[in-house]
Amino acid sequence: DVKVTQSSRYLVKRTGEKVFLECVQDMDHENMFWYRQDPGLGLRLIYFSYDVKMKEKGDIPEGYSVSREKKERFSLILESASTNQTSMYLCASSLRGPQHFGDGTRLSIL
Amino acid sequence: AQSVTQPDIHITVSEGASLELRCNYSYGATPYLFWYVQSPGQGLQLLLKYFSGDTLVQGIKGFEAEFKRSQSSFNLRKPSVHWSDAAEYFCAAGDGGYQKVTFGIGTKLQVIP
Numbered sequence: 405d406v407k408v409t410q411s412s413r414y415l416v417k418r419t420g421e422k423v424f425l426e427c428v429q430d431m432d433h434e435n436m437f438w439y440r441q442d443p444g445l446g447l448r449l450i451y452f453s454y455d456v457k458m459k460e461k462g463d464i465p466e467g468y469s470v471s472r473e474k475k476e477r478f479s480l481i482l483e484s485a486s487t488n489q490t491s492m493y494l495c496a497s498s499l500r501g502p503q504h505f506g507d508g509t510r511l512s513i514l
Numbered sequence: 515a516q517s518v519t520q521p522d523i524h525i526t527v528s529e530g531a532s533l534e535l536r537c538n539y540s541y542g543a544t545p546y547l548f549w550y551v552q553s554p555g556q557g558l559q560l561l562l563k564y565f566s567g568d569t570l571v572q573g574i575k576g577f578e579a580e581f582k583r584s585q586s587s588f589n590l591r592k593p594s595v596h597w598s599d600a601a602e603y604f605c606a607a608g609d610g611g612y613q614k615v616t617f618g619i620g621t622k623l624q625v626i627p
Contacts (some may be wrong), residue, residue: 443620444523446618447617449614494557503560504616505557507555508556
């Protein structure tokens with residue numbers, strides 16, 4: 405079974421802080437994704453990556469950046485956290501099939 | 515633009531009753547189609563997928579979905595709902611390639627005794 409692990413289930417940070425969300429997958433998947441999930445809006449794609457050091461903007465990249473230095477790890481970075489970035493963040497990975505998701509990180513920005 | 519529509523935000527069914535969750539997609543070609551389920555505080559779990567072939571797809575937990583090209587629909591069904599099926603259900607569509615998908619906004623299922 406594919407295992408996608410997000411480093412934190414819950415995280416509380418302050419406005420202006422630089423925040424790192426980490427995601428690791430154990431199945432040598434090429435593709436990795438970061439979404440945010442908000443009530444009534446479903447899942448919205450922030451960034452995705454189809455190879456090491458490659459990244460593509462999703463639908464809502466503003467205020468975020470990503471890093472993929474190794475195939476198994478995909479990091480989401482909030483350069484200067486703001487309260488409107490309080491949300492559930494979901495990481496996913498895939499090869500040539502459906503995406504597999506981690507359990508999510510609920511991030512609160514105070 | 516590619517889109518996935520789940521017209522029902524909330525659905526309440528009695529335990530033991532049948533269930534149908536609706537999903538419509540708007541894509542240039544026949545997309546890859548998925549249904550996921552999310553329990554509170556958890557990530558998304560894949561229930562089933564359609565890539566090609568038989569239009570009736572069987573999934574886990576007793577769910578099935580039917581692809582209807584003429585209606586651009588991919589509705590999820592279960593003949594008899596259990597209390598443990600209470601969760602949020604997401605329909606998604608993708609066009610292959612890097613498997614970038616578009617998700618619907620979800621349908622929250624409540625099961626009453």
